Amino acid sequence: MTEYPDKTIELDLVGITKVYPGAVALNNVSLSIRAGEVVGLIGENGAGKSTLMKVLSGAIAPDEGRIIIDGEEVRSLTPARVHERGIALVHQELNPFSNLDVTANVLLGREMRHGIFGFLDRTAMEQKVAPILELLGARFGPRDRVSDLSLADQQLLEIARALSIDLRLLILDEPTSSLTISETKRLLEVIRQLSAKGVAVLFITHRLAEVEQVASRVVALRDGCNAGGLSREEITRHNMVHMMIGRDVSQFYEKTDHVLGLPVLEIKALRTIANPQHSIDLCLRAGEIHCLTGLVGAGRTELARAIFGIDPVEGGVIEIGGRVLAPHSVPDAIAAGICLVPEDRKAEGLFLDFSVMENVAMPAHDGLSRHGFVDARAERRLAESSRDNLKIKTSSIDRAVAEMSGGNQQKIVLAKWLAMKPKVIILDEPTRGIDVGAKAEVYRLMQALAAEGVALLMISSDMEEVIGVSDRVAVMCHGRISGTLKRDQLTEESILRLAVE
Structure with missing residues (x-):
């Protein structure tokens, strides 16, 4: 697995605003994260979480606001510069290259080569990927074709790709949505290990029980705005739900007994x-x-x-x-x-x-x-x-x-x-x-x-x-x-x- 650098990360998003035709996706949103923190980012669909992540990943530029990394304001953030700074994003929607194998997907754009002709060093690449898959408890190997992987395996593949860089900040957008119970527990343990090594983790999920287990603190968005935050001691399902939607969901499942038919x-x-x-x-x-x-x-x-x-x-x-x-x-x-x-x-x-x-x-x-x-x-x-x-x-x-x-x-x-x-x-x-x-x-x-x-x-x-x-x-x-x-x-x-x- 990648050795993590000694240097830490300080990230501040200040007053981020993004407007699309007919909709304000983000309105003066601020968020900060420091080395070793696991920050849970919560909010309803449409609250602005995905847009904020696109800003942070360099996929889109904000209309207003500042992005400050390690005390330096970054005016033009691109996906390449994001990777250079040790920031990796695992998207909710999976987009692997299904015609390639696992190793090629994990190290895409960062292939290892040898010899004067620059041939791919498959052995070295597979040796780099195998420990990451083992860490995640993956059921597939470096040589398996992505087209043969299940949705859950593809989710783990995306996480493995993120762990393959010199990581300082890991952003996980709904990482457990396709995982089994055992895979989810393993991923939460990996998050704890990364945090202990000084890696910052931004954990976006609708599964509030997982936030309760791993988050150092919680930040909530509602209708494109900051809706509040919770310290570790304040993190409960009731408090998170109330921040997200502005009301209590007292009977979440509302199971109603009724007579079954034929x-x-x-x-x-x-x-x-x-x-x-x-x-x-x-x-x-x-x-x-x-x-x-x-x-x-x-x-x-x-x-x-x-x-x-x-x-x-x-x-x-x-x-x-x-x-x-x-x-x-x-x-x-x-x-x-x-x-x-x-x-x-x-x-x-x-x-x-x-x-x-x-x-x-x-x-x-x-x-x-x-x-x-x-x-x-x-x-x-x-x-x-x-x-x-x-x-x-x-x-x-x-x-x-x-x-x-x-x-x-x-x-x-x-x-x-x-x-x-x-x-x-x-x-x-x-x-x-x-x-x-x-x-x-x-x-x-x-x-x-x-x-x-x-x-x-x-x-x-x-x-x-x-x-x-x-x-x-x-x-x-x-x-x-x-x-x-x-x-x-x-x-x-x-x-x-x-x-x-």
């Missing part, structure tokens, strides 16, 4: 192409929030893809309302009333260059059309209604989805399927990258849908979420369901016991 989705002896050696039985009832959990790689997403018709099945039966769903494809699943909210919203859930209105209305075009033409006014009414109901933060429904925060993008994915009035909704990590206020809104929406008789199958790795919102939990392990727990049986220990069998 079976809506029944899976009998289903064998997926990912795990054909195991058959899966699952029954989902009307009005039920049934969670599917387990470690990453247990086969949860593969099961969801098979139910939705993305992947073919090796055998078994899928029934909707007692009727066998066959033949089975994505159009068949949608026509039967099944919808899937995928884990990777950018790659699989959205048309990023299209507007909010176009994304929300696209699946419902058949119902919005007259004589083969889409009714533009009906399309706009649907999008505006979805924006209001899900509290999507945008100045216009004509705004491109690519310009919006991750949390608002996730809400748009939810909105487009809700317009279809589905019987079954499969939600794969539905609150990944969503702030605490938006999470509460999503949970209330899920409860409302269940009360209306919609059956929800939620895939989640967040134990608080699993225990807080589920009527039943099916735990997967190595491609099979290792056990099912009723609501009164749900504890983190009971779930983990089944997840690691």
Whole structure:
């Protein structure tokens, strides 16, 4: 692993302001960080956290304000100069080079060479990368191709890239959003080790329990402005939530008991192409929030893809309302009333260059059309209604989805399927990258849908979420369901016991 320099870092952002057409992203925001500190940066989606990080990384320039590093005001900050000063940023949205291997990704632009012709020294490069992967507890090696890595592994790859430089300040933007429980614990331990070595860490996350565990202090943003700070002794979930949203979220999960209806989705002896050696039985009832959990790689997403018709099945039966769903494809699943909210919203859930209105209305075009033409006014009414109901933060429904925060993008994915009035909704990590206020809104929406008789199958790795919102939990392990727990049986220990069998 990289040896960290003895010199320390002092960073001050003073009065940073950034204005986009129709929106003030940052308004006179200030933040400071010193060597060895772990500063938790919190705030709702759209609060300005990502914009502030782009300023600090050199990706964009502020309209007003000063950036001071080691007592020197830096007037032109670029990504190259950021790296030279020992600052590394791990982005929330992953953008690895999937055609390259792990080593090439980690050391991209900093390759090691030898000989008079400057050939790549692969041996030296792999020897540099291997200890970093070991430190992170990664399940992949220096020679593995990135195209073969899961989303969680790609997250660790981005962190490994940051740790490969002479690090003085590490900025982590939602680093645990795709990680398992064990990987998250390992990363938090790495953060503690870095802090002990004098490395400063800016930790941006919506998972407030993690902030409580590692942060030296907390800084909150709200609506593009500073909303306050907390010392180590003041860091509690209640205080953080109150700073972020200006109000208490007294009943975060708001679990409502209601009578479950008849079976809506029944899976009998289903064998997926990912795990054909195991058959899966699952029954989902009307009005039920049934969670599917387990470690990453247990086969949860593969099961969801098979139910939705993305992947073919090796055998078994899928029934909707007692009727066998066959033949089975994505159009068949949608026509039967099944919808899937995928884990990777950018790659699989959205048309990023299209507007909010176009994304929300696209699946419902058949119902919005007259004589083969889409009714533009009906399309706009649907999008505006979805924006209001899900509290999507945008100045216009004509705004491109690519310009919006991750949390608002996730809400748009939810909105487009809700317009279809589905019987079954499969939600794969539905609150990944969503702030605490938006999470509460999503949970209330899920409860409302269940009360209306919609059956929800939620895939989640967040134990608080699993225990807080589920009527039943099916735990997967190595491609099979290792056990099912009723609501009164749900504890983190009971779930983990089944997840690691």
